[in-house]
Structures are given as C-alpha cells and as structure tokens.
Amino acid sequence: MSPEDAERKMQFLFALRSRGVTDARVLGAMEKIDRGPFVRGLFAERAYDDTPLPIACGQTISQPSVVGLMTQALEVSPRDKVLEVGTGSGYQAAILSLLARRVYTVDRHPRLVREARVIFDELGLNNITSLTADGCFGLSEQAPFDRILVTAAAEDPPGPLLAQLKEGGIMVLPVGQSDTVQHLIRVRRTASGFDYDELRPVRFVPLVEGVARET
Numbered sequence: 001m002s003p004e005d006a007e008r009k010m011q012f013l014f015a016l017r018s019r020g021v022t023d024a025r026v027l028g029a030m031e032k033i034d035r036g037p038f039v040r041g042l043f044a045e046r047a048y049d050d051t052p053l054p055i056a057c058g059q060t061i062s063q064p065s066v067v068g069l070m071t072q073a074l075e076v077s078p079r080d081k082v083l084e085v086g087t088g089s090g091y092q093a094a095i096l097s098l099l100a101r102r103v104y105t106v107d108r109h110p111r112l113v114r115e116a117r118v119i120f121d122e123l124g125l126n127n128i129t130s131l132t133a134d135g136c137f138g139l140s141e142q143a144p145f146d147r148i149l150v151t152a153a154a155e156d157p158p159g160p161l162l163a164q165l166k167e168g169g170i171m172v173l174p175v176g177q178s179d180t181v182q183h184l185i186r187v188r189r190t191a192s193g194f195d196y197d198e199l200r201p202v203r204f205v206p207l208v209e210g211v212a213r214e215t
C-alpha cells in the first residue's frame with residue numbers, strides 16, 4: 001500500500017469512529033472491504049469520503065458511516081443468515097458477508113444485481129447470493145432470516161419482512177416518506193411480538209414496489 005493509500009484508509013476509519021462506529025468486528029470488515037470498486041466513473045476519486053455517491057439506475061451508495069452504524073445496529077454474528085433488501089452497489093452486502101455465514105441480497109434493478117455480482121466474484125465473496133426481486137416481499141424461499149437489513153426507505157416495515165424474521169431476530173430499516181424525515185428503526189422479534197426502537201434520522205432512496213425493467 002502506498003503512503004497515500006495508507007493515509008486515506010486511516011482517515012476513512014477515523015471518520016467512521018468519530019461518527020459512532022465503534023464495534024471492532026464492523027470496523028475490521030470495513031477496513032478489509034475497499035469501497036473503491038463499488039464506486040465507478042466520475043465519483044471514483046471520492047470513494048473514501050464519508051458521503052453517499054450516485055451509482056447506476058439513479059440510485060446511491062450509502063454514506064460509509066451510515067453503513068457502519070446500520071451494520072453495528074444489526075448485531076450480526078458469524079452463524080447468521082442475513083437478507084439485505086437493496087443491493088445497490090453491493091458495498092453493504094460485501095461488508096455483511098465478512099460478518100455472517102450467508103448473505104442474500106436483492107435489488108429491483110437487474111443491472112445493479114449483475115454488476116454487484118461481478119465484484120463479489122472478483123473479491124471471492126462466495127457466501128453472497130444476489131438476486132433480482134421485489135424485496136418488499138422478502139425472499140420466502142430462503143426464509144426465515146436471523147437478520148434483515150433494508151437500505152431503502154418504506155413508510156412502514158413491510159409485513160412480509162416482519163414475517164420472515166426469526167424469533168430473536170433483528171431487522172434494521174429506514175422508515176418514513178422519501179422526501180421528508182426518515183428514521184432508522186431497529187425491530188427485534190420476541191416470543192410474543194415485535195419490539196421497536198428508533199435509532200437516528202437518516203435519508204435513503206425510497207423502497208419502490210415491483211421489479212424494474214431492464215434499461
């Protein structure tokens with residue numbers, strides 16, 4: 001690694017810590033997964049800034065500190081089977097893949113799924129399965145899940161996702177209307193129902209129903 005790269009990496013990790021990402025496993029995974037390959041074209045040189053950036057299909061790769069905080073809130077353990085709704089660039093799924101046993105990630109844009117899959121293969125992340133699907137319905141053929149992470153905002157937690165969460169499981173998702181205030185919510189499934197806690201304000205692209213047509 002060149003001295004410039006080492007310095008950039010240090011600043012990247014420092015920004016994560018100063019914004020509250022303190023979990024050693026999460027920081028370790030974020031140190032290992034380089035954000036560079038997930039950000040293309042014009043914005044590639046800003047890959048190490050703590051900022052969201054545009055990706056294909058009018059979507060965004062989330063801000064690294066938000067990725068870190070969401071991953072931390074999910075409390076992933078090495079035996080977990082995780083569902084991510086909203087593959088986008090694939091960056092979040094790649095981080096989850098280092099923390100969990102198995103990651104299923106779905107996006108409504110076939111192109112994003114295809115491009116993310118190429119990067120997963122290049123990085124040898126072979127515990128990720130990426131599929132084109134409407135994540136509002138979860139992924140019933142692989143349910144139930146220990147953890148579910150949604151990276152697009154819904155007005156309410158989608159019923160099928162709640163139904164596909166194991167007892168003792170955790171789901172983290174942004175909730176709220178797309179152009180107003182959204183909050184990051186953590187849902188825990190207990191023996192008798194669901195416990196909710198509100199973590200922080202966030203801003204995500206909306207969860208949109210239906211699979212997109214190939215562009």
Ligand code: SAH
Nearest residue numbers: 061086088089091092107108135151207208
């Ligand atoms: N986690 C991503 C960022 C996601 S941006 C990353 O690490 O880069 C949100 C993504 O959610 C977009 O790619 C969008 O296409 C997807 N999305 C929106 N509604 C969806 C739905 N109903 N099912 C699946 N994916 C959806």
